Amino acid sequence: MPARRQNALKILLKNKIGVTGLAIILFFTFLAVFAPFITSNDPNQVFVANPWAIPQWATIFPPYQGWPTNMQLVSSDITSWNNVIIYHSHVTISTGIASIPNSILAVSRYSSSEVSNKFLEINVTLPATDIPENIAVLNSSTTFTYNFKPPYNFLFGLFVYPLEVKNVTDFYFLITLKTPSGKVYHLTNYLIMATSVQEVISYRNGLSLNHWNPVSLTTILPDVNVAALGSGGEGIPNTGLIYLNETGTYTYTIQLDAITSSSVGFLSLRISNPYLFVLGRAYGLMGTDFEGRDIWSQFVYGARISMEVGILAGVFSVLVGAFLGLFAGFVEGILSEVTMRITDIFLVIPFLPLAIVFITVISQNAFLAQTIYFWLIVLFVIFGWPGVTRVIRSQVLSLKQRGYIEAAKVLGAKGRYIIRRHLLPGVMGLVYANIALSVPGFILTEAALDFLFPGVSETPTWGRMLSEAFEHAAAAAYYDYAWWWFIFPGLAIVIVSLSFIMLGYALDEIFNPRLRGR
Amino acid sequence: MFVVIFIVAVINFIIFQVLPFTVMGIDPKTWFVPAGGTRNDVYINQIRQQVIQSLGLDLPLDQRFFQYIIAMFTFNFGYNVGGALEGPVIDTIIRFAPYTVLLLGTSTVISFIISIYLGIISAHKRGRTFDKISLITFLFFYAMPSFWIGSLLLLFFAFGLKWAPPNAAAYFSGLSGIDYILALLKALALPLFSLTLISVGGFYLIMRNSAIDVITEDYILMAKAKGLSTRKILFKHIQRNSILPLLTVFAISLGFVLSGAIITETIFGWPGLGYWSFVAIDTLDFPFEQAFFFIVSVMVVVANFIADILYGVLDPRIRTGW
Numbered sequence: 001m002p003a004r005r006q007n008a009l010k011i012l013l014k015n016k017i018g019v020t021g022l023a024i025i026l027f028f029t030f031l032a033v034f035a036p037f038i039t040s041n042d043p044n045q046v047f048v049a050n051p052w053a054i055p056q057w058a059t060i061f062p063p064y065q066g067w068p069t070n071m072q073l074v075s076s077d078i079t080s081w082n083n084v085i086i087y088h089s090h091v092t093i094s095t096g097i098a099s100i101p102n103s104i105l106a107v108s109r110y111s112s113s114e115v116s117n118k119f120l121e122i123n124v125t126l127p128a129t130d131i132p133e134n135i136a137v138l139n140s141s142t143t144f145t146y147n148f149k150p151p152y153n154f155l156f157g158l159f160v161y162p163l164e165v166k167n168v169t170d171f172y173f174l175i176t177l178k179t180p181s182g183k184v185y186h187l188t189n190y191l192i193m194a195t196s197v198q199e200v201i202s203y204r205n206g207l208s209l210n211h212w213n214p215v216s217l218t219t220i221l222p223d224v225n226v227a228a229l230g231s232g233g234e235g236i237p238n239t240g241l242i243y244l245n246e247t248g249t250y251t252y253t254i255q256l257d258a259i260t261s262s263s264v265g266f267l268s269l270r271i272s273n274p275y276l277f278v279l280g281r282a283y284g285l286m287g288t289d290f291e292g293r294d295i296w297s298q299f300v301y302g303a304r305i306s307m308e309v310g311i312l313a314g315v316f317s318v319l320v321g322a323f324l325g326l327f328a329g330f331v332e333g334i335l336s337e338v339t340m341r342i343t344d345i346f347l348v349i350p351f352l353p354l355a356i357v358f359i360t361v362i363s364q365n366a367f368l369a370q371t372i373y374f375w376l377i378v379l380f381v382i383f384g385w386p387g388v389t390r391v392i393r394s395q396v397l398s399l400k401q402r403g404y405i406e407a408a409k410v411l412g413a414k415g416r417y418i419i420r421r422h423l424l425p426g427v428m429g430l431v432y433a434n435i436a437l438s439v440p441g442f443i444l445t446e447a448a449l450d451f452l453f454p455g456v457s458e459t460p461t462w463g464r465m466l467s468e469a470f471e472h473a474a475a476a477a478y479y480d481y482a483w484w485w486f487i488f489p490g491l492a493i494v495i496v497s498l499s500f501i502m503l504g505y506a507l508d509e510i511f512n513p514r515l516r517g518r
Numbered sequence: 519m520f521v522v523i524f525i526v527a528v529i530n531f532i533i534f535q536v537l538p539f540t541v542m543g544i545d546p547k548t549w550f551v552p553a554g555g556t557r558n559d560v561y562i563n564q565i566r567q568q569v570i571q572s573l574g575l576d577l578p579l580d581q582r583f584f585q586y587i588i589a590m591f592t593f594n595f596g597y598n599v600g601g602a603l604e605g606p607v608i609d610t611i612i613r614f615a616p617y618t619v620l621l622l623g624t625s626t627v628i629s630f631i632i633s634i635y636l637g638i639i640s641a642h643k644r645g646r647t648f649d650k651i652s653l654i655t656f657l658f659f660y661a662m663p664s665f666w667i668g669s670l671l672l673l674f675f676a677f678g679l680k681w682a683p684p685n686a687a688a689y690f691s692g693l694s695g696i697d698y699i700l701a702l703l704k705a706l707a708l709p710l711f712s713l714t715l716i717s718v719g720g721f722y723l724i725m726r727n728s729a730i731d732v733i734t735e736d737y738i739l740m741a742k743a744k745g746l747s748t749r750k751i752l753f754k755h756i757q758r759n760s761i762l763p764l765l766t767v768f769a770i771s772l773g774f775v776l777s778g779a780i781i782t783e784t785i786f787g788w789p790g791l792g793y794w795s796f797v798a799i800d801t802l803d804f805p806f807e808q809a810f811f812f813i814v815s816v817m818v819v820v821a822n823f824i825a826d827i828l829y830g831v832l833d834p835r836i837r838t839g840w
Contacts, residue, residue, distance in 0.1 A: 341522075344522065345522055345525050345526065345529075347770065348522065348526065348773065348815060348818040348819050348822065349526070349529065349773070349815055350773035350774075350776055350777060350811070350814045350815060350818060351773065351774075351777065352774075352776075352777030352780060352781075353776075353777065353780065353795060353807075353810065353811050353814060354533065354811065356780075356795075356796070356799055357533060357534065357799070357807060357811070358533075360799050360802070361537060361538045364538070440661060444661075444663055447663055447665075448663060448664070448665060448777075448781055451663075451665040451781070452665075452781070452784070452796065463663075463665075466663075466665060466666055466669060467665075469669065470665070470669040470672070470785070473669060473672055473673045473677050473684075474677055474684070476673060476677070477673065477677040477678050481673050481674065481677075481678060486666075486669060486670055486673060489666075490662075490663060490666035490667075490670070493661075493662075493663050493666065494658060494661045494662050494663070494666075497661035498657060498658070498661045501657070501660075501661065
């Protein structure tokens, strides 16, 4: 028997099913351990791309061909744009170099290599008028070629540094987009700014002097005149579908307008890093969810909880079960009887309802709720051992009848010696196999609990992902059923469970040669 | 069996009363406040009073225990609280149990038929393509989370193709007569399909294993030697002898099957006991919850007991001590 145990690993490596199972388990363990290095986004970061983005590789299939990924459409260097002064002889422009803090630039989605440190400085003298008057000061425009399917949404804006604002009622930016066919869309206008979102773009309502201010707009929230265009989907006005629904050369224009006052006014400001960022309809390995979070990140981090809970619960419950099984098999009589009756009772307790009640009780206490997965493992161990105890006990009982143990007893071997030398080696194979076979149950139950109580933890888990997907099933029907959101976490649970089952069967076969050829 | 049921009741008492209120020190007066309610509402106070009386929380632990045990064995489970369900708990259980029985019963019968038939054929064609394909398929079903297949079915058939209603209960409530039955059957389709898929995998694997054991028995060789047709051997000799483990496993796994039903019923809004037990958790309807838990445990115990007896009846070898 020792010789066979030494060879166990060799035999396992020859067992195709066992090796496949082991490889899959190692792969998911790798994902779980190195999650921060494998993923580029925080799993809870919203709008890494457009909500409901498909996986990027899906764009090779006809229905999704030409779907845009995340992309910048215009140059970040404003000095390279076509800057035309409209209010002649009262405006001077010059260029310069400044460094804008990255924290402010983040909204533009420019990567550090794309950021431009060039700015355009504009000095304007405004006349005094009795009634405030709108004056178009400067037109900055650029062209870009767009050859994709229209995006759901895009982000746009620029960065402003007001140096001096004297006797100016207000100033603001008018942003327009001209399509290849010549249609002009006003992405902003003063009328709208005066109502809901003016503070983000007009000086009077928010831009601060002597600071770099982001002027950031999106088509996601109704920053733009959505009412005039009609909405494009379930609650989210996907107006990008309308603005960018042609292919060809677009012209994108940012116009600076100022409003005069009763005295002669003077305006001096710098603008930099204009942006027009398409939120991808295709993103990453697994697309995004309803809030634009990276599903791949969630998937990888989700492996952590599943593997951790499954393996820890599997190992400890089987160890407890094996210990009690050895005990019940070795000591005969009343102690053994009592152990087995307790085992029977634990076997009949329906586990899921119990776990549901347990979670409800635990989550009433803030401290316990933080360590919910630890308590879940404890619960799994408490209720997971009985099956193993039965198996190990019957194995011990059968081993005890074997000749070599009888012989050892006759030779005067002590109980401890027999357990260590003969019984333990005989049941270890079963213990390994049972650990592998018990893990899927724990993984499935943990996922089910996360599905039923998604708010239990902040960490993404496969169960929570499916729970959120299920909650948004009605909306998902509008986005190709969000198959990427439903399929991957569920498939991962199935594959991990199956791989443990495969490993378990392989181990069972190796340590239990009678089963070979099944 | 009665000893086991008694111990189950004790465990039930520990889980629902000793653990939250005595060990963790949760004050029932502050706990039973439904979402959105303020603690001073007269209505809330009323509910709280009901809970405390219903669970006997105003009594000392030892008195409460005896009261509890007597109540459990006389099916006096107290009154529903929390607002989702009203009236005595036993009434709501009697009212909603038929839905669960209908769903579970039908799905069990269907998955038994499928798994017995395919299990035997698989065992007969062991190692061949048919066996390999069905083994992989059913292993997949076996490892599939019930909520996953449930949401996929709901997504495609209810929200996508609109063949079935997304919420079963809302679909047939308020109807009567033949309309009610038709709506009920239409709403039953998805949860039934879902539950059958998740339970058929395990049954198939057991049936196949057990049939493989039986095939190697001498009397099968004998039957072949007699010149009986393969069909007769498979569905007479092998089927009758390999079906037994399925019964025991069904009895043992009844708890798991009921757990699967909680999720399936919740997903499809099928108004059985599983669905209401989930609602009861949301509304902290502890009287209902502990009654549900107790009844399920007792059912599993009884099912195991019946399986033991049936085993003897169906397999004379056990009776005669073979």
